[in-house]
Structure formats: structure tokens, C-alpha cells
Amino acid sequence: xxxxERLLEDVLSxxxxxxxxxxxxxxxxxxxxxxxxxxxxxxxxxxxxxxxDMMARGMNPANWVLEELFDxxxxxxxxxxxxxxFDLLEELTLLTPAEPMVIEVQPGNGEDVxxxxxxxxxLTCIASGLPRPTYQWYRDNRLIPGQTSSLLSIPSFxxxxxxxxxxxxxxxxxxxxxxxxxxxxxVDRLSKRPILLSNLPRIRSVLRGQTLLLTVQxxxxxxxxxxxxxxxxxxxxxxxxxxMPNIVLDNETSNALEVKNIGSxxxxxxxCRVYNEAGETFSIKCNLSIFDRPPDYIxxxxxxxxxxxxxxxxxxxxxLHAPSNDVATLAEILEDLGxxxxxxxxxxxxxxxxxxxxxxxxxxENAYAFFYFAGHGFSKLAxxxxxxxxxxxxxxxxxxCLCDEQLTxxxxxxxxxxxxxxxxxxxxxxxxxxxxxxxxxxHDLGNCNIVLGTATRNHQNAYESNKDANGLFVNQLKSxxxxxxxxxxxxxxxxxxxxxxxxxxxxxxxxxxxxxxxDPVKDNPQLQEKLRSELNFQSYEQEIYFSKTNEHFKxxxxxxxxxxxxxxDLRFPDDFAYNFTVEVNPSDVKLKVRQRVVTVYNIQKVKSxxxxxxxxxxxxxxxxxxxxxxxxxxxFTVDCPIITKGQxxxxxxxxxH
Numbered sequence: 001x002x003x004x005e006r007l008l009e010d011v012l013s014x015x016x017x018x019x020x021x022x023x024x025x026x027x028x029x030x031x032x033x034x035x036x037x038x039x040x041x042x043x044x045x046x047x048x049x050x051x052x053d054m055m056a057r058g059m060n061p062a063n064w065v066l067e068e069l070f071d072x073x074x075x076x077x078x079x080x081x082x083x084x085x086f087d088l089l090e091e092l093t094l095l096t097p098a099e100p101m102v103i104e105v106q107p108g109n110g111e112d113v114x115x116x117x118x119x120x121x122x123l124t125c126i127a128s129g130l131p132r133p134t135y136q137w138y139r140d141n142r143l144i145p146g147q148t149s150s151l152l153s154i155p156s157f158x159x160x161x162x163x164x165x166x167x168x169x170x171x172x173x174x175x176x177x178x179x180x181x182x183x184x185x186x187v188d189r190l191s192k193r194p195i196l197l198s199n200l201p202r203i204r205s206v207l208r209g210q211t212l213l214l215t216v217q218x219x220x221x222x223x224x225x226x227x228x229x230x231x232x233x234x235x236x237x238x239x240x241x242x243x244m245p246n247i248v249l250d251n252e253t254s255n256a257l258e259v260k261n262i263g264s265x266x267x268x269x270x271x272c273r274v275y276n277e278a279g280e281t282f283s284i285k286c287n288l289s290i291f292d293r294p295p296d297y298i299x300x301x302x303x304x305x306x307x308x309x310x311x312x313x314x315x316x317x318x319x320l321h322a323p324s325n326d327v328a329t330l331a332e333i334l335e336d337l338g339x340x341x342x343x344x345x346x347x348x349x350x351x352x353x354x355x356x357x358x359x360x361x362x363x364x365e366n367a368y369a370f371f372y373f374a375g376h377g378f379s380k381l382a383x384x385x386x387x388x389x390x391x392x393x394x395x396x397x398x399x400x401c402l403c404d405e406q407l408t409x410x411x412x413x414x415x416x417x418x419x420x421x422x423x424x425x426x427x428x429x430x431x432x433x434x435x436x437x438x439x440x441x442x443h444d445l446g447n448c449n450i451v452l453g454t455a456t457r458n459h460q461n462a463y464e465s466n467k468d469a470n471g472l473f474v475n476q477l478k479s480x481x482x483x484x485x486x487x488x489x490x491x492x493x494x495x496x497x498x499x500x501x502x503x504x505x506x507x508x509x510x511x512x513x514x515x516x517x518x519d520p521v522k523d524n525p526q527l528q529e530k531l532r533s534e535l536n537f538q539s540y541e542q543e544i545y546f547s548k549t550n551e552h553f554k555x556x557x558x559x560x561x562x563x564x565x566x567x568x569d570l571r572f573p574d575d576f577a578y579n580f581t582v583e584v585n586p587s588d589v590k591l592k593v594r595q596r597v598v599t600v601y602n603i604q605k606v607k608s609x610x611x612x613x614x615x616x617x618x619x620x621x622x623x624x625x626x627x628x629x630x631x632x633x634x635x636f637t638v639d640c641p642i643i644t645k646g647q648x649x650x651x652x653x654x655x656x657h
Contacts, residue, residue, distance in 0.1 A: 005075045005076075005077065006075060006076045006077070007070075007073060007074070007075055007076065008066075008069055008070065008074045008075060008076045008078075008079045009070040010076075011076040011095075012066075016094065016095070017066070019094055020062070020066070020091055020094055020095075021060065021062040021063050021066065022062075023062075023090055023091050023094065024061075024062035024065070024088075024091060025060055025061065025062045028061070029062075029088060029091070030061050030062040030065045031061075032086040032087070032088060033065055033069075033082060033086060033088075034065065035086075036082060036085065036086040037082075076095075079095075080092060080095060080096060083095070089130060089131065089132040090131065090132060092130060093130050093131045093132075096130065097130075098129075098130050098131065098173045098174070099128070099129050099130040100129055100171070100173075100178065101127045101128065101129030101133045101169060101171040101178065101180060102127060102128050102129060103125065103126070103127045103169060103180055103182055104126050104127065104128055105124055105125060105126035106125065106182055106183045107123040107124060107125050107152075107165060107166065107167060107182050107183065107185045108123060108185040110183055110185075111185070112185055112186040112187070112188070113185055113186070113187045113188075114187075114188055114189070114190040114191060115157050115187065115188075115189065115190055116157070116189065116190045116192075117157060117158055117159065117189060118156055118157065118158075119156075119157050120153065120154070120155055120156070120157070121152070121153070121154040121157040121161065121187065122151060122152065122153050122154075123137070123151075123152040123165055123167075123185065123187075124150060124151050124152075125137075125150055125152075125167035125169065125182045126150050127150070127169045127171075127180070129171050131171060131172060131173065132171075133169045133170060133171045134148070134169070134170050134171070135147075135148055135149055135150050135167055135168070135169055136148055136167065136168045136170075137152045137165065137166075137167050137168075138165065138166055138167070138168060139161070139163045139164065139165050139623075140163040140164055141164075144623055145622065145623065146623075147623075150167075152165070152167070154623065157187075157189075159189055159574065160574060160575070161187070161623065162187060162188050162189060163186075163187060164184050164185070164186050164187075165184070165185050165186075165187050166181055166182050166183065166184045166185065167181070167182040168180075168181055168182075169181075169182065189221050190221070191221055191222065191276065191277055191278035192219075192220045192221045192278055193220055193276070193278040193279030193280070193281065194218045194219065194220030194224040194274040194275065194276055194278075194279070194280070194281050195218060195219060195220065195281065196216055196217070196218050196274065196281060196283060197217040197218060197219060198215070198216060198217040198332060199216060199283050199284050200214055200216060200270065200271070200272065200283045200284055200285075200286040201286055201336060201482040202284060202285070202286060202287065202482070202483065203286070203287050203289070203482070203483055203484040203518070204270075204286055204287070204288050204289075204484075204518075205288075205289050205290075205291060205484050205518055205520075206262050206288065206289075206290055206291070206520075207262075207290075207291050207520050208262060208263060208264075208290050208291065208292055209261055209262065209263075210261075210262055210520075211258060211259065211260045211261070211262065212257070212258070212259040212262050212266065212288065213256065213257070213258050214256070214257045214270055214272070214286060215255055215256045215257075215336075216255050216272050216274065216283050217255060218255065218274045218281070220274075220276050220278065221276070221278070222276045222277060222278075223276070224255075224274045224275065224276050225253065225274070225275055225276060226252075226253055226254055226255050226272055226273070226274055227248065227252070227253065227272070227273040227275070228248070228249040228252040228257050228270065228271070228272050228273075229246040229247060229248060229249065229270070229271045229272070229273065230246070230247045230249060230266075230268045230269065230270050230271075231246050231247065231268055231269045231271075232267075232268050232269075233267055233268050233269070233287075246271070255272075255274075257270065257272070262288075262290060263290070264290060266288065266290070267288055267289065267290050268287075268288060269285050269286065269287050269288070270285070270286045270288060271283055271284075271285050271286070289484075291520075297418060297419070297514065297515050297516075297519045298519060298520055298521065298522050299366065299367055299368040299418060299419070299519055299520070299521050299522065300364050300365060300366040300367050300418075300521070300522050300524065300527065301340065301363075301364050301367045301368070301521060301524075301527060301528070301531060302334075302337070302338050302339040302340065302367065302368040302370070302517075302519075302521055303339060303340045303341075303342070303359070303362065303363055303367055303368070303369060303370070303531070303535075304330075304331075304334045304339045304340070304341045304342065304369075304370035304371070304372070305342045305344075305355065305356075305359040305369075305370070305371050305372075306327045306330055306331055306334075306341060306342065306343045306344070306371075306372045306563075307327070307344050307345070307347060307352065307355065307372070307373050307374070307375070307386075308323030308324045308325075308326060308327035308343075308344075308345045308346075308373075308374045308375060309323055309345070309346055309347060309373075309374070309375030309376065309386075309387065309388065309389050310322075310323045310324060310345070310346065310375060311345075311346040311389055311601075312375075312376065312387075312389050312391075313389055313390055314391070314392055314393045316393045317376055317387070317391075317393055320375065320376070320464065321464065321469075322374065322464035322468075322469065322470055322471035322474075323345070323374035323375050323425075323471070324345050324561065324564070325469040325470055325561075326372075326374045326425060326470050326471050326473075326474040327343050327344075327345065327372070327374060327561075327563065327564070328343070328561040328562065328563050328564075329469075329470055329474055329478050330372055330474065330477075330478070330481070331343045331562075331563035332562070332563070333478060333481050333482055334370060334481075334517070336482065337481075337482060337517050337518055338520075338521050339368075339370060339517075340531045340532070340535050340536075341535075341563065342355070342358075342359060342535060342565060343559075343563040343564045343565060344564065344565060344566050344604070345564055345566065345567060345601075346389050346566075346601065346602070347388055347389065347566075347604065348388050348389055348390040349388040349390055349391065349399070349400060349401070349402070351388070351604055352386070352388050352402055353402060353406075356402070356406070356407055356410045356411075357410055359371070359411075360410050360411050360413065360414040361414065362531065362534055362535070363411070363414055363415055363417065364415055364527060365415040365416055365417075366415075366416065366417070366418045366522075367415070367417055367418065368417070368418060368419040368421075368515075368517070368519070369411065369417050369419065369420045369421070370421045370423075370517070371407060371420075371421065371422045371423070372422075372423045372425065373386045373423070373424055373425065373426060374425040374426065374471065374474070375387060375389075375425075375426055376391070376426060376427065377401075377424065377426025377427055377428065378426075378427060378428065378429050378430070378431040379428040379429070379430055379431070379458050379459070380430065380431045382458070383403045383404060383405055384403060384404045384424050384426075384428060384454065385401045385402070385403045385431070386401060386402050386403070386424070386426060387400075387401050387426075388400075388401065388402070396431065404422060404424065404452070407422065408420075408422075408445060411445065412444050412445050416445075416446050416447070416448065417445065417448045418448065418449060418515070419448065419449045419450075419451070419487075419512060419515045420445065420448050420449070420450050420451070421451045421452075421453070421487055421517075422450075422451070422452045422453070423452075423453045423454075423455075424452075424453070424454045424455065425454075425455040425462060425471060425473045425474065426455065426462055427456065427460070427461045427462050428454060428456055428457065428458045428459065428460060428461075428462070429459060429460070429461060430458065430459055447511075448511075449509075449510065449511035449512035449515050450509060450510045450511065450512065451487050451488060451491065451507070451508075451509045451512050451515075452507070452508040452509065453491045453505060453506065453507050453508075454505060454506045455471070455472070455473035455503065455505055456473075456503045456504060456505065456506075457504050457506055460502065460503055460504065461502065461503065462503055463500065463502070463503055472498075472500055472503055473494075473503075473505060476494050476497060476498055477490075477491075477494045480493045480494050481517065482517070482518065483518075484516060484518045485516060486512065486513060486514055486515060486516050487512060487515055487516060487517050488507065488509050488512055488513065490517070491505070491507045492507065495507060535565075537559055537565060537568075539556065539557060539558035539559070540556075540557055541554040541555070541556055541557070542554065542555045542556075542557050542570075542636055542638075543555075544614055544634040544636065545634060546616060546630070546632040546634060547632065548630040548631075548632045549630055549632065553572070553573055553575075553576050554573060555570050555571065555572055555573075555614075556569075556570075556571040556573075557569070557570060557571075557638065558571070560599050560601075565603075566601070566602065566603045566604040567599060567600065567601045567602075567603060568599070568600050568603065568638065569597055569598070569599050569600075570582065570597070570598040570599075570600065570612070571596060571597050572596040572597070572598075573596075574596070576596060577620050577621040577622075578616040578617075578619065578620050578621070578629055579616065579617055579618075579619035579620070579621070579626060579629075580614060580615060580616050580617065581614075581615045581617060582598045582612065582613065582614055582615075583612075583613045583615070584600055584610060584611065584612050584613075585610075585611040585613075586605065586606060586607075586610075588602060588605035588606070589601060589602045589603060589605060589606065589610070590602050600612075609637050609638065610637065610638040611635065611636075611637055612635065612636055612637070612638060613633055613634070613635045614633065614634050614635075614636075615631075615632070615633045616629065616630065616631065616632050616633075617631060618630065618631050
């Protein structure tokens with residue numbers, strides 16, 4: 001005998017019906033029943049007229065829905081199925097016995113999660129049961145505010161959010177609270193195989209008894225580890241150097257390899273393996289050769305002046321992006337070759353002129369001097385003109401810009417040089433501006449070996465690409481600059497391999513047949529120390545303190561792009577969670593903020609000390625956004641940036657505009 005199905009109307013007592021109606025009217029949950037029935041093509045209409053009629057009879061929407069179900073002979077069991085399917089578990093709890101909770105979906109499906117920075121982190125924990133279970137998510141045993149649903153969602157993952165996540169699920173039945181913990185899931189940044197940011201030179205020559213220093217820079221996650229190899233010099237009979245034995249250098253596990261008192265036993269091919277759990281990568285091979293006697297030329301010092309102008313005041317000249325990147329690329333290579341580098345960006349006419357004079361002033365006798373300019377330029381009657389950032393686009397006068405002959409005239413007034421290399425990475429379209437006539441600059445560099453290279457021929461433009469950080473000229477030159485060949489051959493190789501028909505580099509030289517940028521420097525500790533004190537800016541940690549929270553932080557102060565002497569980066573630590581602003585004095589300098597890095601530009605305009613004020617403005621970053629925090633300030637001084645020694649701001653002896 002089959003039991004007769006119970007009708008909903010017969011089961012609901014007056015008290016139970018009142019509770020059910022009150023619950024369904026909360027947040028208009030009765031609408032879910034109407035919408036749900038429509039999915040089964042069971043139309044239930046509640047228009048304005050019916051709503052007004054219902055209200056006039058003292059009914060409410062939930063009561064009306066129940067009356068509709070009574071009229072349609074809805075059974076009690078059918079109604080319970082509806083409530084479960086339409087996620088009305090609170091209402092179902094009024095009608096059926098309690099069901100102990102069961103966690104049915106575990107976070108990460110039971111496996112640890114790896115995610116890249118900036119991606120959305122989502123973890124799911126789903127529990128069934130009546131009454132409806134509640135959720136609270138935790139990271140490293142600390143409650144995560146606001147994460148109280150079955151889905152944990154963090155819109156932008158960062159390394160600070162790494163940790164062990166789990167969800168605590170609770171259910172209250174007749175005053176008794178049951179608690180279940182989900183499994184724990186470790187969330188970490190996605191492993192990333194190391195990539196090399198800087199590589200080894202293909203050739204390195206060292207005088208016997210001196211020190212070999214090789215460095216690579218890499219990034220990856222977890223933090224890359226390093227292993228250095230050396231293989232013996234390749235013999236003339238060797239067919240394939242793949243089979244040459246690699247000797248692991250013991251205890252060499254940093255990104256820098258230093259071999260002191262170099263001798264024949266150290267000669268060979270060096271290579272660095274960079275690895276982490278995600279994979280490995282190898283540097284290019286560096287062939288080390290050892291000189292038993294000095295080469296034809298030994299420099300007293302090697303000094304480079306590199307200028308990149310891109311932040312032009314004239315709107316029509318704006319839009320360059322490569323000059324500062326080109327300077328940074330060349331600075332890194334030249335420093336590896338033993339050059340002291342003066343790297344500057346965005347200089348005015350007077351600042352460029354003073355930079356030339358500073359460069360000349362610090363060059364000792366028999367030095368190797370290297371000059372590079374990237375930015376806007378033009379040619380006029382065979383002279384190559386460099387445009388400062390305050391140069392106008394039209395109606396240019398002679399004292400609005402500087403030319404190659406001015407530089408050589410200034411250098412001719414200083415100490416005699418062994419080698420002068422000048423590279424002009426700018427357009428050389430002939431200027432039609434009649435206000436610039438023939439330049440008359442007398443100069444005599446004596447027996448100096450001179451090499452002059454241009455990125456393009458006269459009457460041609462020089463180009464940069466949106467796809468590459470470097471301009472076309474440096475993008476090709478950087479693969480040859482460190483080669484142990486005469487600098488003339490470096491530029492010839494660059495010229496031969498240049499593929500752009502609309503831009504063809506040129507070379508002019510006098511002497512310099514055997515001068516190489518890899519030539520050694522005469523051992524003169526006193527001179528080298530003087531140059532280091534004059535030019536080097538060492539990175540350091542600046543401590544800041546906020547008294548209202550009694551917190552100490554360290555800001556890393558360093559040269560911008562690791563090279564510029566007139567721009568510095570203030571890098572705030574990863575655990576600095578405050579919304580902050582930075583102000584500097586004097587106001588001539590400029591600021592640019594990128595996340596936790598503040599770059600201070602135009603430090604050449606500072607005449608004494610640079611004052612920095614860090615303000616926290618009442619907001620502190622939390623896992624789910626910003627929360628209220630304190631207001632506080634801290635001031636500190638960047639004492640006498642190294643660039644002030646050049647006094648580029650000085651106006652004496654510089655023609656006014």
C-alpha cells in the first residue's frame with residue numbers, strides 16, 4: 001500500500017506558517033520561489049494590480065506565494081525540494097530535521113596552490129548541512145577580515161599574501177555549535193625559472209696577478225641560486241667544446257665570482273648556472289685570457305660621460321623613451337670594462353655645458369675618455385649638434401644647443417688624453433635654421449687617438465622601436481662593446497651588422513688602431529680612490545621612524561636605473577603597508593611614484609642637501625583593501641648628492657639664453 005502524499009497546506013500549522021512567511025519576506029526571498037518555478041515553465045505572476053489587491057486584503061508577498069502553491073496542490077515534499085534547490089536553507093530548517101554538516105569541497109581540491117603576482121586568488125570550501133553552515137577563512141592562523149563566504153576571493157595576489165590557508169566551518173543546532181576545519185592549503189607565488197638580467201662578457205682579458213671579477217644578475221622565484229664552472233682553454237685540436245670538462249668552482253655560490261692573483265691555472269672558459277626549483281638557465285661563456293705583459297696601451301684611468309635626454313620641454317620634441325635606457329645599458333657594460341661612469345639624464349643647455357667641463361676637469365693625463373649622447377639632434381655644415389631639454393624645436397640659435405666641436409675644444413684645454421671616443425646617437429638631419437652658422441671652435445688634442453661614431457649618416461634620422469627598450473643603435477652596439485678588439489673594430493662590426501636601411505652608422509677616427517676599451521688601467525691606487533670618491537654614489541639604507549605607531553622602516557636609496565647620478569630611487573620595503581606621499585625640497589626636483597618606488601629626478605639642480613618628507617595619510621593596506629590608520633610624517637636628508645660636486649646648476653661662464 002502506498003502512503004498518500006501530504007499536501008503542503010495540510011502540514012503547515014498556523015505557527016509554522018507564520019514563521020515561514022516572516023522568513024520568506026526577509027530580503028524578499030519569496031522572489032526566489034517565483035523565479036525558480038519559471039525555470040520549470042510554471043508561470044507565477046505577481047503584477048502591480050495583484051500586489052495592490054493583496055495588500056488591500058492584508059496579505060504580504062510570501063503569504064500570497066504560499067496561497068498560490070496551495071491552489072496548485074503543492075505537496076510538502078515538493079516544497080522541501082524547492083527550498084533546497086532554490087537555496088532557501090533557513091526556511092527548510094523550519095520544516096525538516098537538522099542535518100549535520102559535511103565539508104564536500106575542500107580548498108584547492110586538496111592540493112597546494114601556486115599563483116602569479118597580480119592574479120586573482122580564489123579558494124572554495126563548500127559544506128552541506130541544515131541549518132546552513134557559516135564560514136570564516138584564515139591565513140597562517142590569523143582571521144582574514146571580510147572573508148566569510150564559501151568562496152575566498154582576493155582580487156590581486158602579492159607575495160605578502162603567501163601562507164597557509166584554511167576555512168573554519170561552523171553549524172549551530174539547538175544551541176550546540178559544531179566546528180570543522182577544512183584541509184590546509186599552502187598558497188605561494190608561482191615558481192618562475194630564472195632569467196638573466198645581465199650576462200657575462202664573451203671575452204675578458206686580465207693582467208697576470210690582477211683580480212678577475214665576473215657578475216651576473218638574475219630574477220626568478222624562489223630566489224635564484226648560483227653555481228660557477230670553469231673549463232680548460234679549448235685546444236686547436238678540439239672539434240666540439242661541448243665535451244670539454246666543466247670544473248665546479250667550490251664555495252662560489254653568489255652572483256659574483258672573484259678570483260684574486262690570477263694565473264695560468266685560472267685561464268679558460270667561465271660560465272654561471274642560475275637555478276631554482278622551477279628550472280635553470282646558463283650564462284653565455286666568457287673566455288678568459290691572461291696577459292704576461294701589458295698590451296700596447298695602458299690607460300691611467302678610464303672615464304665615461306653618458307647623457308640621455310628625453311624629457312624635452314617643447315611638446316613637439318616629447319615622446320622619446322630609449323635615451324635613458326640606452327645610457328643604463330652602456331653604463332653597465334663600461335663599468336664591467338673598468339670605466340668610471342658619469343651617467344646623467346635630461347640636462348639643460350647650461351647643465352650640459354657644465355657637465356662637459358666637469359668631465360674635462362676630472363680626466364687625468366693619459367686617460368681613456370668615452371662620451372655618449374642620446375636624444376634629439378641635427379647637423380649643420382658637418383657639425384653634429386646635441387639638443388638639451390630646454391632647446392626649442394624651431395628658430396634654434398647657436399647657444400641653444402651644443403656641438404661635437406665644443407666638446408673637443410673643452411677637452412683640449414685639459415690634460416692630454418690617450419684615447420677619446422665620442423658617440424652621437426641622435427638624428428643628423430640638416431638644419432635649415434639660418435640662425436646657426438659655421439661654428440668656430442679651435443681645439444688641438446695633440447697625439448690623442450680619436451674615434452667618432454654616429455648612429456646615422458648626415459641627412460638621416462636615428463630611430464627607436466616601441467618593441468625594444470633600447471634604440472636601434474645601442475640595441476646592436478651592446479653585443480660588441482665589450483669585445484677585446486680595437487674600438488674601431490667594435491664600431492665596424494656594429495656597422496656591418498646594422499640591418500636598417502633608413503639608418504646607417506658612421507665611423508671617423510684618427511689613430512686608435514690598437515686602442516681597445518678592454519685595455520688595462522695602470523695600477524695607481526691613489527688616483528683610483530680619488531676618482532671613486534669623486535664619482536661613486538653608494539646605495540644605502542635610510543631608516544625612518546613613525547612615532548605614533550612606534551614603527552621603524554628602512555628605505556633603500558640608490559641610483560636610478562643603477563647608474564644615473566642626477567636621479568635616485570627611494571625604494572620602500574614590502575612590509576610598508578601605509579598609503580603615503582613624498583615631498584622634496586628644493587622644489588626644482590621632480591618626483592615619480594611607481595608602487596613602492598619613488599624616483600627623484602633633476603638632482604643636478606640641488607646646491608647643498610636634498611630634504612625628503614614622508615607622510616602617511618591615515619590609510620593602511622589590509623588583505624581586503626585599506627583600513628583606517630594613523631597620520632604621521634618623517635623627514636630626512638640626502639646629504640650632498642654626488643652630482644652636486646659637478647655644480648651643473650652653476651651659471652657663470654655659460655651664455656644665457
